[in-house]
Amino acid sequence: MLIHKASDLTYADVTPKSVYLDRRKFLQAMGIASATAVVGQRLFEVAAPSENVFAGTKFSGVVKSPFSTTEKQNSYEDVTHYNNFYEFGTDKSDPAKNAHKLKTANWMVSVEGDVAKPRKITMDEILKIAPLEERIYRHRCVEAWSIVVPWIGFSFSNLAKLVEPTSKAQFVAFQSSYDRGQMLEAKWAGIDFPYVEGLRLDEAMNPLTLLGVGMYGESLPNQDGAPVRMVIPWKYGFKSIKSLVKIKFQSKMPPATWNLAASNEYGFYSNVNPNVDHPRWSQAKERRLGEILKRNTLMFNGYGDQVASMYNGMDLKKYY
Ligand SMILES: Nc1nc2c(c(=O)[nH]1)N[C@H]1C(S)=C(S)[C@@H](COP(=O)(O)O)O[C@H]1N2
Ligand SMILES: [Mo]
Numbered sequence: 506m507l508i509h510k511a512s513d514l515t516y517a518d519v520t521p522k523s524v525y526l527d528r529r530k531f532l533q534a535m536g537i538a539s540a541t542a543v544v545g546q547r548l549f550e551v552a553a554p555s556e557n558v559f560a561g562t563k564f565s566g567v568v569k570s571p572f573s574t575t576e577k578q579n580s581y582e583d584v585t586h587y588n589n590f591y592e593f594g595t596d597k598s599d600p601a602k603n604a605h606k607l608k609t610a611n612w613m614v615s616v617e618g619d620v621a622k623p624r625k626i627t628m629d630e631i632l633k634i635a636p637l638e639e640r641i642y643r644h645r646c647v648e649a650w651s652i653v654v655p656w657i658g659f660s661f662s663n664l665a666k667l668v669e670p671t672s673k674a675q676f677v678a679f680q681s682s683y684d685r686g687q688m689l690e691a692k693w694a695g696i697d698f699p700y701v702e703g704l705r706l707d708e709a710m711n712p713l714t715l716l717g718v719g720m721y722g723e724s725l726p727n728q729d730g731a732p733v734r735m736v737i738p739w740k741y742g743f744k745s746i747k748s749l750v751k752i753k754f755q756s757k758m759p760p761a762t763w764n765l766a767a768s769n770e771y772g773f774y775s776n777v778n779p780n781v782d783h784p785r786w787s788q789a790k791e792r793r794l795g796e797i798l799k800r801n802t803l804m805f806n807g808y809g810d811q812v813a814s815m816y817n818g819m820d821l822k823k824y825y
């Protein structure tokens with residue numbers, strides 16, 4: 506049941522694309538049998554038609570955000586081939602192979618609950634809510650690996666203001682799409698679907714909280730949560746829920762998938778905290794994809810200046 510594991514990257518995870526390509530040429534030179542196997546697999550992956558009508562859309566006029574880190578970005582190859590998206594399988598390589606089945610035509614996000622103006626909103630409408638920004642964020646998975654991704658999107662607060670949350674709204678509940686026919690691997694994942702997550706209202710309204718629609722200048726690839734997802738950079742990656750279909754403002758603390766699966770291991774807050782270990786592994790260090798040596802994990806993933814005040818007076822060992 507408890508599928509999250511501490512980072513244990515294999516050599517392949519830190520092999521640059523150029524080395525893969527050379528290896529392929531090498532195998533081709535070695536003889537037809539092995540070359541066909543490797544090249545064949547690769548071609549299949551590339552040739553599988555994407556059901557994402559937005560796939561590969563380039564965004565223009567994207568403004569650079571002052572919230573961006575100047576740290577080196579991970580490659581597009583890394584960020585699209587080392588994923589957690591359990592609806593499409595639990596191996597890091599599964600979403601890249603299986604998520605092409607995600608259908609995004611006529612995508613609708615229902616924004617509802619304790620708001621004056623509930624509405625269902627299309628992707629075209631979402632793209633017009635606010636100017637698109639590029640935000641280069643660190644992303645720290647609870648499994649102790651991390652990546653740096655140039656996201657495209659805007660602060661979630663822009664969407665929230667549109668629907669006018671009422672005074673009853675204290676939390677925001679999020680829900681991913683779930684379609685058994687498209688997500689054939691989900692039944693083996695050991696967690697319940699649809700994937701759900703939640704934030705306190707002030708966390709949702711924090712300017713760092715991003716509604717993401719793209720990365721690397723383009724629309725989101727399916728495996729990274731097409732066509733629209735959350736990105737909350739000071740929390741463990743599992744809070745950043747993919748392929749959103751429902752956003753509900755409410756008075757109660759919403760359920761969250763990993764907390765439901767193992768509440769002693771995953772709390773509601775899930776702020777990155779090197780001082781509070783996961784019961785099965787340390788959170789003090791992390792491995793950046795593409796690097797060999799581990800680096801120290803930073804409190805709030807290095808975003809403390811912008812977010813620490815929201816947790817003043819809270820015991821973060823208790824509220825993990
Ligand atoms: N719907 C859904 N959202 C999800 C997940 C998932 O399995 N399903 N995995 C989470 C986890 S554990 C992480 S680390 C991030 C990974 O995002 P990425 O694959 O774009 O890097 O997505 C999060 N959002
Ligand atoms: Mo994660």
